[in-house]
Amino acid sequence: MTAAVDAPRVASRKAAGASAGKGPGPRSDAWARRLPLLPALIFLIVLTQLPFIVTLITSFMNWNAYYPEERGFAGLDNFTRVLTDVATRNAILTTIVLTATVVLVSLALGLGIALLLDRQFRGRGIVRTMMIAPFLVVPVAASLLWKHALYNPEYGLFNGLLTAVWGLFGSNDPPQVDWISSMPLIAIEASLIWQWTPFMMLILLAGLQSRPLDVIEAAKLDGASSWQVFRYMTFPHLRQYLELAGLLGAIYVVQNFDAVFTITSGGLGTSNLPFTIYQTFYNAHDYGRASAAGVVVVIGTIIIATFALRTVSTLFKEESK
Amino acid sequence: MSTITDVAPVPATRTRGGEPRQKRRERAGALLGVLAWVIGLLFIAPILWMLLTSLHTEQDAATNPPSIAAPLSLQGYREFFGTDPWPSLLNSMTASILSTVLVLALAIPAAYALSIRPVKKWTDVLFFFLSTRMLPAVAGLLPIYLFAQYVGLLDNIFLLVLLYTSMNLPIAVWMMRSFLVEVPGEILEAASMDGAGLVRTLKSVVMPIVSPGIAATALICFIFSWNELLFARVLTSTAAQTAPVFLTGFVTSQGLFLAKVCAAAVVVSLPVLIAGFAAQDKLVQGLSLGAVK
Numbered sequence: 127m128t129a130a131v132d133a134p135r136v137a138s139r140k141a142a143g144a145s146a147g148k149g150p151g152p153r154s155d156a157w158a159r160r161l162p163l164l165p166a167l168i169f170l171i172v173l174t175q176l177p178f179i180v181t182l183i184t185s186f187m188n189w190n191a192y193y194p195e196e197r198g199f200a201g202l203d204n205f206t207r208v209l210t211d212v213a214t215r216n217a218i219l220t221t222i223v224l225t226a227t228v229v230l231v232s233l234a235l236g237l238g239i240a241l242l243l244d245r246q247f248r249g250r251g252i253v254r255t256m257m258i259a260p261f262l263v264v265p266v267a268a269s270l271l272w273k274h275a276l277y278n279p280e281y282g283l284f285n286g287l288l289t290a291v292w293g294l295f296g297s298n299d300p301p302q303v304d305w306i307s308s309m310p311l312i313a314i315e316a317s318l319i320w321q322w323t324p325f326m327m328l329i330l331l332a333g334l335q336s337r338p339l340d341v342i343e344a345a346k347l348d349g350a351s352s353w354q355v356f357r358y359m360t361f362p363h364l365r366q367y368l369e370l371a372g373l374l375g376a377i378y379v380v381q382n383f384d385a386v387f388t389i390t391s392g393g394l395g396t397s398n399l400p401f402t403i404y405q406t407f408y409n410a411h412d413y414g415r416a417s418a419a420g421v422v423v424v425i426g427t428i429i430i431a432t433f434a435l436r437t438v439s440t441l442f443k444e445e446s447k
Numbered sequence: 448m449s450t451i452t453d454v455a456p457v458p459a460t461r462t463r464g465g466e467p468r469q470k471r472r473e474r475a476g477a478l479l480g481v482l483a484w485v486i487g488l489l490f491i492a493p494i495l496w497m498l499l500t501s502l503h504t505e506q507d508a509a510t511n512p513p514s515i516a517a518p519l520s521l522q523g524y525r526e527f528f529g530t531d532p533w534p535s536l537l538n539s540m541t542a543s544i545l546s547t548v549l550v551l552a553l554a555i556p557a558a559y560a561l562s563i564r565p566v567k568k569w570t571d572v573l574f575f576f577l578s579t580r581m582l583p584a585v586a587g588l589l590p591i592y593l594f595a596q597y598v599g600l601l602d603n604i605f606l607l608v609l610l611y612t613s614m615n616l617p618i619a620v621w622m623m624r625s626f627l628v629e630v631p632g633e634i635l636e637a638a639s640m641d642g643a644g645l646v647r648t649l650k651s652v653v654m655p656i657v658s659p660g661i662a663a664t665a666l667i668c669f670i671f672s673w674n675e676l677l678f679a680r681v682l683t684s685t686a687a688q689t690a691p692v693f694l695t696g697f698v699t700s701q702g703l704f705l706a707k708v709c710a711a712a713v714v715v716s717l718p719v720l721i722a723g724f725a726a727q728d729k730l731v732q733g734l735s736l737g738a739v740k
Binding site for chain 2: 156158159160161162163165166167169170173174175176177178180181184239242243245247248249250252253254255256257258259260261262263264265266267268270271272274275276278280281283285286287289290293320323324325328329331332333336367370371374377380381383384387388399400403404407408413416417420421423424427428430431434435438439441442
């Protein structure tokens with residue numbers, strides 16, 4: 127990070143030094159440079175940083191909209207309540223399980239599919255386009271599609287296919303699964319994996335295609351096997367792309383609300399933190415506690431985000447070399 | 448991106464081994480091609496199923512086993528449009544388009560100040576932008592709700608315009624910066640040597656180079672705004688309801704509704720599918736915040 131910061135600083139110091147001799151001097155030059163940046167910066171601080179500061183303050187307050195007269199300082203009460211409450215603790219656990227499962231499975235699938243798409247075959251462009259499509263379905267629409275058209279125990283496609291396949295073998299007694307009730311979290315995860323695999327695949331495919339092909343060809347001519355090429359050349363090159371895809375995916379999936387809200391409405395033990403916060407705030411109007419839960423999510427995200435930012439800055443440094 | 452995609456990787460048959468080895472490789476390659484097709488079809492199957500179901504009557508849509516060859520019907524679409532989705536579709540259009548315009552108006556100058564004529568510590572600023580996107584939106588929900596209530600902006604589409612702008616601004620700044628650094632410095636120098644002013648340089652030198660990038664950035668911001676549910680759900684009720692919120696309130700109806708739901712999902716997803724396929728080549732760059740080209 128520091129290296130990346132220092133380089134432009136030296137450059138701009140030189141530029142400033144050059145203009146220092148004549149006219150208005152470096153100060154006005156610096157402001158001329160800053161000016162185009164300010165609107166975006168101010169807009170963003172007002173709309174994202176200020177609300178968060180208010181959330182932070184509220185998280186230490188006793189504030190329920192149903193009991194406005196009891197508003198006051200609560201110390202760490204909200205945090206104690208959030209962290210000792212069984213429902214919230216389960217929500218934290220659900221969030222971790224959901225995020226880890228979705229990210230890891232779609233990363234693995236995305237890697238396999240990216241490797242397949244990196245080869246030359248007939249209709250590769252069409253397959254690539256087909257693969258991207260799930261990511262481009264509006265998330266709510268995708269959740270509705272999975273809930274009603276695929277999972278529905280009476281007429282959903284999954285049970286319909288079971289009936290059709292069993293029917294082929296002359297059986298009138300096909301297994302019929304109530305997918306959402308019997309495996310609620312897996313049901314949500316499957317729909318999210320379907321949507322996020324294309325995302326992982328796209329980033330990993332771009333990574334694969336940025337490999338130095340001449341080096342790999344040389345290795346192949348020297349008799350390296352496909353596995354050796356993958357293990358010692360492709361994989362190390364792909365590592366940072368895997369990290370980037372995984373971390374960006376994690377940041378989006380941790381915040382997932384649409385799928386939990388649509389498929390199970392947070393029931394059957396699938397309520398994750400964003401949904402719990404929504405509920406605490408929207409139904410229970412417990413502002414203090416919702417804020418404390420929000421702060422917990424932020425702390426969790428900061429941990430992931432620190433790694434994400436580090437990965438992005440590594441890629442960033444390499445690119446600007 | 449597109450150029451790299453189209454370049455053929457090293458053909459598997461380049462090593463001049465014996466005939467049988469080459470043949471075996473060719474067969475393995477063909478099999479992997481078939482596998483790729485099968486996986487691609489599996490991934491798009493739910494979407495094709497959604498499309499097919501939306502074109503069936505409610506009775507044919509709700510059979511077990513599925514009636515794939517049932518006659519096509521527009522009943523689902525008629526019923527969906529019968530529930531008057533236009534105000535919510537229009538709201539989504541307004542929120543997405545206005546916020547995208549606002550994002551570009553703020554992001555392009557900012558990206559300029561982070562690439563072509565960089566401020567001091569420009570990397571710090573760039574990473575500050577990114578870190579705001581990583582804060583979970585849900586953490587700011589309450590203050591924004593209370594503020595909106597206080598100033599009377601609840602159920603107002605312009606509040607969503609502002610929020611979507613702040614959500615997409617970091618992504619747009621990163622994307623636009625990655626396009627602007629591609630403008631070669633020599634061209635800019637040559638332009639200023641020829642006496643072109645700032646406006647002239649921007650208009651006739653920078654713009655033609657980055658306009659595909661601007662289009663891709665706009666499409667990605669449009670997609671994210673169009674998809675958003677949480678804020679729209681909490682901050683709007685009837686007047687400013689967006690299409691995703693409309694969709695969630697859609698299924699409470701009694702009786703058969705599958706064809707109708709699928710029709711609704713198709714209609715609401717259509718703008719995103721179009722925008723996404725249009726931006727396909729730049730999609731990776733946008734989604735990875737310009738870190739991957």
